[in-house]
Amino acid sequence: MAYKNTIRPVYSKLLGNFIRKQLKELSILQNQIGYYDDFDGEVELLSETTVSQIIKGKRNMSFNASLAFQTTLNYPTSKQLFLQDDSFKIQLLSQLTTLITTDSTFDNTLLKHTLNKKINSYSKGNITNFIQSHKKLFCNSLSNFFPDFPEESSSYEIAEKLIDWLSEFACLLSQL
Template identity: 45%
Template sequence: MLKTKIRTLYCESLGNALKQQLVEQEIPQNEISYYFDDEVRLISAPAISQILKGKRNISLDTVDALQETLSLPNVKSVFFPNLHFCELLIIQLTELILTDGFSSTKQLFQEKKKGIQQNLSTLATALYNFFPDFPKEETSYQIADSIVEWLIDFVALVAQL
């Protein structure tokens, strides 16, 4: 259940961040493409629309297209656009744990809530650094599943605050 909620939370947050980048760079949804064998391949506008709403997994082809179209330096920057994105994700994960976590974890996070807020940048950096520039994960669902695994580290970091 927590895995599904984290997947939804992550995909919606990522969709919003990608949408913002497209708007800032004035790139229409129907112009997201990548090169394959000297051929331009477009990602369909309906597929991009679903991704931006957080309703669709981002496949490897789409990751390549987003990286190329948005002129991003690596794959990681598609899945984690910036540290601010990670900070928002930490806030959302904290809220999720406070509402849906195990009672002992809820209690810990309630006690450390102020510390989490004060160390938001450090926690976001820990999440960001958990993934290499070219992660083994190839889709947004796989990234979300790895975030679930990272929660153990997150709880340990919060306990140290």
Template identity: 55%
Template sequence: MTYNKKVEKIYSQLLGEALTKQLAKTHILQNQFGFQDANGKDISISATTVGEILKGRRNMTSRSALAFQETLQYQTPKALFLQDDSFKIELLSQLILIILADSIFNNTLFKKSLIQKIDKCTKKGIQDFVKKHKDVLIDSLSNFFPDFPEEESSYKIAEKLTIWLFDFACLIEKF
């Protein structure tokens, strides 16, 4: 599995979990997702599609993203795709965990740098590291994506996250 596929899997699962929590808070059902197109026509998204996105098993296409954004009242695509700071912190923690644990990252300078910078390469150690540097990490991640990213699907956002890992590696060297 490639870096991109690893990031895509992590990102899709976390996004699905965050959106599931949002549905529970707003009491919106999976069969209530839709948006109005440019002609004012109501477009709905199937409950099956919504359910698969929430489980992290399906790409949130631009059409689905519009439905999620409008139904859950996110102001921008960035707010939908990157949620809030707690989402970003969890994403960062999961990315670090996969970099440290997955063999695909073996023998990379990035992994070696992380091992040197994190006191204990445990889940708690990773969380402590992210909390210690959260302002810089969240700023870097947030600034990498504009409010209206060119990427219009969750898989494309995950692909761009893979590109952001280069910035992340540079930040790690500065810590």
């Protein structure tokens, strides 16, 4: 439970920032996020308030909202929406690593101890250098952990799945 409350805001804010940047680059307004509803043949638009809260990282991106963003941003899979690109994954890894090494939630965990040890031995305490040194391994692991169409259908569920991925991250660290 504590991990969920710690990781969810980090993931939500980062995802929102990336989506906001894409909307700006594509000149898409907040009132233009929507999807075609096959059931009733209507275009369903998200409210500007919903969009605003999602891109600020303050609201869960529900299934319908993720469908709207995926459709609007032309992503072929929900994985591409939720994990974006390698730049997103690297920033996510950096933020998660910083969180693990600094947040009291992870005190007295083997993950924190091992991570600190590896960061110090590989990059003299610099998290960015550590992530950059192993970015291919970490990004591939993160990408392979999520299928193209994950069972998780909301941003909060994806954030919780990231908690599961931390076990794989710990295994990767032990192999470095």
